[in-house]
Amino acid sequence: INLPVEAELGKVGGKEDDGPAVEGENPYTDPDQAEEFVARTNCTSLAVGVGTAHGVYHGTPHIEQGVLKAIRQRLDIPLVLHGTSGVPDDQVAEAIQNGICKVNYATELRQVFTAAFMKYMSENPGNFDPKKPSVPGMEAITQIVASHMDNLGSSHKA
Structure with a gap:
């Protein structure tokens, strides 16, 4: 194998x-x-x-x-x-x-996802669709990952 x-x-x-x-x-x-x-x-x-x-x-x-x-x-x-x-x-x-x-970077990514998710939920208390607050959560993760990739010189190398 x-x-x-x-x-x-x-x-x-x-x-x-x-x-x-x-x-x-x-x-x-x-x-x-x-x-x-x-x-x-x-x-x-x-x-x-x-x-x-x-x-x-x-x-x-x-x-x-x-x-x-x-x-x-x-x-x-x-x-x-x-x-x-x-x-x-x-x-x-x-x-x-x-x-x-x-x-x-698991902890950092979990933290920013959760913060963005919770912010969405506090601004939209009637929401019951988990996909909606997941969007800003994933956007927050994308921003953090892009920042680390830029800072570490790995952007545009895939």
């Missing part, structure tokens, strides 16, 4: 993991362990723990670029950054230069 498989190795903390780092644990993906993991699993992309977290940040996150570079030196598959919502675009751009091929 020739299926793409994205795996996650290391500590990408967050809501389900008590934050970006659990006291006493190293939150970063070990480059040697990543190399062994990819060799044993044959995964086709790897999400790495480099200081990001799923969910909402309390403070400004910091991507550990040195760890990312060390992982990139050992692996020749696409690297993925989970927990990118709230990470400054300059850090994400540097991570892309250091080997990240895919970024996930």
